[in-house]
Amino acid sequence: MKSDPHKNHNDNSRRKYWRENSLESSDENISGKFDWHLVKKFAPYLARYRGWTIASVVLMLLYTVFSLANPYLIGVAIDQFISHGNLGGLAIICIILIVINVLMWQAQYWQVWTMSWAGQQILYLLSTDMFTHLQQLSLSFYDRTQIGRVMSRLQTDIDVLESMLSSGLLSMLGSLVSLVGIVIAMLIMNVPLALLSFTVLPIMFVITAFWQKHAQRSFRRTRAAISVVNATLQENISGMRVIQSLAREDRNRSEFDELNAYNRDTNNDASRIAALILPLVEVVAALAIAITVLFGGVQVSRGSLTVGVLVAFTLYINRFFDPIRDISQQYSQLQRAGVAAERIFQILEMPVDIVDKPGAEELPQIEGDVEFRSVTFGYSRDMPVLRDFNLHIKAGQTVAIVGPTGAGKSTIAGLLARFYDIQQGAVLVDGHDVRDVTQRSLRSQIGVVLQEPFLFTGTIRDNIRYGRLAASDEEVAEAARAVGAHDLIAQLPDGYDTPIRERGRNLSVGQRQLISFARALLSDPRILILDEATANIDTFTELIVQQGLKRLLDGRTALVIAHRLSTIKGADNIVVLQAGRIAEQGTHAQLLQQNGIYASLYAMGFRHTSFDDIDHANIDAPSTVS
Amino acid sequence: MILPNKNQPADPLYLDTWKGNLGIYVRIIKLLRPHWKLSLGAIVCLGLSTGLALVVPWLLAWVIDTGLRHGQFSTLLLATVAILVTSSLRGLFAYGQGYLSQAVSNHVAYDLRNTLYDHLQTLSFSFHDESETGQLMSRLTVDIEAVRNFIPLGLLRGLLALVYFGAISVILFRLDWRLALVTMLSVPLLIVLSIQVSRRLRPLWLGVQNETGALGTIMQENLSGMRVVKAFAREEFAISRYDAQNRQVRELNMSAMRLAAWNQPLMVLILNAITVLIVWLGGIAVIGHQLSLGVLVAATTYILLLATPVRSFGYMVNWFLRGLSGGIRIFSVMDTAPTIADAPGAATLKHVKGQVRFEHVSFAYGNGREVLHDINIDAQPGQIIAILGATGSGKSSILHLLPRFYDVSKGRVLIDGRDVREVTLSSLRRSVGLVLQDVFLFNATLRDNIAYGVNDATDEQIIEAAKAARIHDFALALPDGYDTWVGERGVTLSGGQKQRVAIARTLLLDPRILILDDSTSSVDMETEYLIQQALDVVMQGRTTFVVASRLRTIKNADQILVLDQGSIVERGSHETLLAQGGAYTRLYDLQLREQEEFEERMMASTHGSEERKAS
Secondary structure (H helix, E strand, C coil), X not given: CCCCCCCCCHHHHHHHHHHHHCCHHHHHCCCCCCCCHHHHHHHHXXXXXXXXXXXXXXXXXXXHHHHHHHHHHHHHHHHHHHCCCCHHHHHHHHHHHHHHHHHHHHHHHHHHHHHHHHHHHHHHHHHXXXXXXXXXXXXXXXXXXXXXXXXXXXXXXXXXXXXXXXXXXXXXXXXXXHHHHXXXXXHHHCHHHHHHHHCCHHHHHHHHHHHHHXXXXXXXXXXXXXXXXXXXXXXXXXXXXXXXXXXXXXXXXXXXXXXXXXHHHHHHHHHHHHCCHHXXXXXXXXXXXXXXXXXXXXXXXXXXXXXXXXXXXXXXXXHHHHHHHHHHHHHHHHHHHHHHHHHXXXXXXXXXXXXXXXXXXXXXXXXXXXXXXEEEECCECCECCEEEEEEEECCCCEXXXXXXXXXXXXXXXXXXXXXXXXXXXXXXXXXEECCCECHHHHHCCEEEECCCCCCCCEEHHHHHHCCCCCCCHHHHHHHHHHCCCHHHHHHCCCHHHCEECHHHCCCCHHHHHHHHHHHHHHHCCCEEEEECCCCCCCHHHHHHHHHHHHHHHCCCEEEEECCCHHHHHCCCEEEEEECCEEEEEECHHXXXXXXXXXXXXXXXXXXXXXHHHCCCCCCCCCCCCC | CCCCXXXXXXXXXXXXXXXXXXXXXXXXXXXXXXXXXXXXXXXHHHHHHHHHHHHHHHHHHHHHXXXXXXXXXXXXXXXXXXXXXXXXXXXXXXXXXXXXXXXXXXXHHHHHHHHHHHHHHHCCHHHHHHCCHHHHHHHHHHHHHHHHHHHHHHHHHHHHHHHHHXXXXXXXXXXXXXXXXXXXXXXXXXXXXXXXXXXXXXXXXXXXXXXXXXXXXXXXXXXXXXXXXXXXXXXXXXXXXXXXXXXXXXXXXXHHHHHHHHHHHHHHHHHHHHHHHHHHHHHHHHHCCCCCHHHHHHHHHHHHHCHXXXXXXXXXXXXXXXXXXXXXXXXXXXXXXXXXXXXXXXXXXXXXXXXXXXXXXXXXXXXXXXXXXXXXXXXXXXXXXEEEECCCCCHHHXXXXXXXXXXXXXXXXXXXXXXXXXXXXXXXXXXXXXXXXXXXXXXXXXXXXXXXXXXXXXXXXXXXXXXXXXXXXXXXXXXXXXXXXXXXXXXXXXXXHHHHHHHHHHHHHCCCEEEEECCHHHCCHHHHHHHHHHHHHHHCCCEEEEECCCHHHHHHCCEEEEEECCEEEEEECHHHHHHHCCHHHHHHHHHHHXXXXXXXXXXXXXXXXXXXXXX
């Protein structure tokens, strides 16, 4: 991690740090140059489908040869047979032509097919590799990266590569090969005429190079414009409720129109330039044809050239410019694909900072004893959030952590599950350093319930079962019943089969939280982390949730981060955190007696009393705090 | 999981019939109407450039037949110049065609984007409840792009192919009608082949589209729920899910590509076979002196010219299909009528006093289940109405009916005696301020976010609102003050800060009626104190509906409504409800009594200690 010297400007430096270290910066800086290092990175993927790729290239060569033979043979038919009145020869050459065309058809089919096949396999591998890699990246990556930008790499960039791999690359290669073939054929047929028609090439190159430069710039501008348009649309759709509730539609309409029009005009500018290349190639081609006809015509009239050769030659000139036209068009596509590949490999090469140690052992079934031993940790090395932090939680205890925002409460929870690696000290679970055991075995014995209960699309049942994939329907229902979610779920028209919409929007936060409790209960962890899990639940739901919570905490080691006194009061130990250090700890009663920070927090909380900060423990059997 | 197009009505237009599809194309073509000049220009350029392209082989034939035979250099030179001139002209028109067709499609994309965005703004909450952001975005991006590309790459190229075919057949018929007839043999073959392939390709592409969308959803969810994935150590599960879907996308893609790979070369083969036939039959005719060599050469050249449009047939079919499915998806949104719109002749709601009445209101969301039953509320101007109830009891639904985000199914909602359905939506919503549960901030400066609801707020007004909402001090502490950029979805602000920005935003609107969906408990106690202060200011002198969880708010309320399963089970003030001994009392006994006593004790002791200190 890079250190930032200006750490005083906390917010600014953090943003700068993100920008430098995240994927963000590379998004708009499309270099426009094709990077040949990419070919090297790409090689292993191609190598996996070596056979198919080679077959495809061979077939393409065949196809190109066949397609070049076509006009040549037509020329021969005219010169050798039609002019000389040879009916039999004409029939033979026509049969040969048919055979060649059928072969050409097959060659092209198999060539496109093998290439698409290999391309699809490669894309599939690439995207799966990328996804797998993303699963391994630690949460610190996700803390500083916008999901949308990663998504665009997994979708847009793969799409760009797809069109390149499935058609672009090969047709470009095909164009090059046929260009070479045509040049050779023209040289064989008539060297002076061929050389004569090549004289227009320098003009061609100058024009294309000039065009490239301008086109590239304007293409880049259109990409930037459309990405702003899409970002704005995305934002406005997400915020549609706010827009409608503030009756701001008219203003947004005109603001969007402005942006939309800018995008249109940028595109029109680009089209103006893009449309130039084809007519230019056309005119240069015509120049070549004109020269050939003029000189060839003179030669024909002198008898040093046959009409058939001249006809074939003009046909070749047309064909000669086809690949040039294709290449000049596809060059920009190649560049775009290069950029896309670069962005994909950026993700694939993103270092995984939390990995299982070589030979890491499975964490055996634990009791749930947790110890933080002089832990120092900061998200950035020079800004420690926790300093020399010591805390011991005995198996089965509930420890509550309180303190102001930014004191490091959630950090402690994240360290226990090894979402981040500490810089000094050790985090021990049943005496095992969390870094010495596999992440999987560690996390499968730790349950986490977050403030924002995140549900996946699928049914409610699927979501609860996420806690233990092998659980039966009865076990799912039992877990739901235990946390008090069953009645709420049963109320819904489709019960457990109710589909959950994008981010669980069709359920209230309380309902979602109850489902996430059931999910955690089903996974039956020895250690439970509640990260402000009750913060978003309204008073009435909390009555139910509290009971579910009791059931959930029963017999487990629990680390509870909470603002609500209800969740805090019953804890075996309350830790008051301030600026990464423990300021006070003890039971509720002890801390009140100390009359320190906790007591004043408590008093302040009550002066602005809310239903939320009320102890529900005495609704049913009161849990006595000793 | 991708939701099947729920918003798509079962209109015959969308059924996959020959007629329905034609209807979609006609609708797309109608989009060109406002840009008829550009479109006409593109078509004229297309015709001219095609015509000129066809002149070149004719010139070549002429050179071969007359120029070479007589060996006149001047004829040759003339032909050369003619070739150059026609080619340059052709280049000019080709440029016009290329640029104009792109320009038309840019304009159409612009129109579509504007119309669609506009329409989405008029569609009511119930629509937005049903649709996913990703799905709507894909219509605004992928589908518009498909229609946009369809115009030059599908429609115009199709036209070009037709013009080409038409012109070449005319020329061929003039050259030699027998050769022309043979050439025309290819036309029915090509048409049949295209229709057949597109019929098979269409469901494949649709499948690819849907499965890719599903893949996107899996990805999106996985990435945004990474914390949960990691917490449950479900990485492998996620990978296998993604992999299975990815595999499916690949399989579908490959079948589509296989079909396309088969089709396009086959079309070229048909054309080439016809060319060979022409050379053969033509050759026989030339040998039998029924045809001149020049005509045969010209004819083959013309037929070879057909190769370009035929080769592009494969792509064209593709663009036609994409344009079709894009068109269907776009039009299906456009054809969704907003369920909530201004009534004809709706009046502007002016000088609101703030009296609100719910009269026998029942309400059901789109799925038909009634969530509110016979609700009656009478709120006088300036009153605070506290609504209490469990999750799912219908609290939010009541709040949503007032600014008419949804329409009641029975009864009516009145503001100052006027039915909310009889006034314009914009005037209604400007009179009703909301602080929603999920605070959404826009990617803009803090100032812009506060002033989001008001057109021309002055700096003084903004600062005043910010002060009242207790966000001013925080704003000043930011590096750029009020000009500090608030990141995507306001990520750089904490929940409490966002909430206070939202309060300032509402305050600036200065609504007579206020709705607070209160979820401020996710903040620490100090922030909560600030928010409480801010809310106190906001509620002054306004009719306020608040989903309350704070004792003080509840005690201050003029009316407390206790909701249970969509019905008001108790109503009254704190005192009257306590006296009734119902649900509210039970709640109070369980949760409040002890706390109130405790608070009194705390107050007394702090008071006492302060007095002791003072003495």
